Amino acid sequence: MKLSYNLLKQYVALPEDLTMEQLAYDLTMRTVEVEGTTDLAKRYERIVVGNIKTVSPHPDADRLRVVQVDLGDEGVRQIVCGGSNLVEGHNVIVTLPGSFAVWHGEGEQVQIKEAKLRGVESYGMIAGAAEVGLETLFPTSESHHIVDLTEEGIDQEVELTPGMPIAEALGLNDQILEIENKSITNRPDLWGH
Numbered sequence: 001m002k003l004s005y006n007l008l009k010q011y012v013a014l015p016e017d018l019t020m021e022q023l024a025y026d027l028t029m030r031t032v033e034v035e036g037t038t039d040l041a042k043r044y045e046r047i048v049v050g051n052i053k054t055v056s057p058h059p060d061a062d063r064l065r066v067v068q069v070d071l072g073d074e075g076v077r078q079i080v081c082g083g084s085n086l087v088e089g090h091n092v093i094v095t096l097p098g099s100f101a102v103w104h105g106e107g108e109q110v111q112i113k114e115a116k117l118r119g120v121e122s123y124g125m126i127a128g129a130a131e132v133g134l135e136t137l138f139p140t141s142e143s144h145h146i147v148d149l150t151e152e153g154i155d156q157e158v159e160l161t162p163g164m165p166i167a168e169a170l171g172l173n174d175q176i177l178e179i180e181n182k183s184i185t186n187r188p189d190l191w192g193h
Contacts, residue, residue: 005175020175027177035178041167046099046112047132048072049149049164050079055086060118063144067126069094072163080122083146091149091160093127093134104143105130137170 005020014023024034050069053076058064065086067079071094079094086092095101100109105128115122125131126146129138138147149160149169160169167173 001179003177003179005177008177020177024177027179033180035180037178038176040176041165041173043133044099044165044167044172046096047101047127047166048074048094048096049160049162049166049169050092050094050126051162052086052088052090052092055088058118058120060120064117066120069126070162071096071124072161074123074163077123078121079124079126080117080120081126081146082144083126083128084142084144085146085148086126087148087150089150091162093132093147093149093166094124095127095132096124099124101125101127101131102133103131104128105135132166134170 005023008014020037020039024037028034048071050071053068053070056066058066058080064080064082067081067086068076069079069092070076074096095112097112097114099112101112102109112125114124128143128145129135129140129147132147134147158169158171165173
């Protein structure tokens with residue numbers, strides 16, 4: 001079973017200084033074996049909200065666009081993108097140099113770097129859902145669509161700002177406990193939450 005730490009905190013008053021390691025140990029010693037923990041926010045390190053300022057044609061490629069994107073503390077940066085739904089003013093997911101993504105949603109993760117695409121400098125990548133593992137949250141049948149955080153099902157209570165970590169923007173700043181339920185007969189409550 002996978003248990004959300006954020007969900008657990010809604011039902012149990014846990015000490016503020018409790019570490020994930022201590023919680024896993026305490027659960028293992030008192031209730032059920034914790035196989036491991038996963039920090040979801042680490043998966044999305046250096047992946048942020050960007051706000052599109054301008055979209056221009058690429059001088060040497062019909063399907064590429066040169067986009068100026070506000071990245072908060074990183075400033076306004078130029079990114080070359082092949083997304084077919086780029087619109088000025090929209091909030092998008094941007095993988096900054098040093099982050100990891102799956103190129104076009106296929107294969108293994110690669111580290112994103114500053115690069116030149118057909119002779120034009122590009123700082124990071126404006127991402128589609130499959131490129132950052134969010135295809136279940138943002139399903140699309142269009143392979144060249146980037147995630148449009150302006151119109152998608154984003155919690156309207158969260159005010160998106162350029163440079164905001166995507167884990168914070170999408171409520172993915174959680175830790176997951178992996179529980180091994182070996183007590184099949186007397187603890188059916190440990191099969192799910």
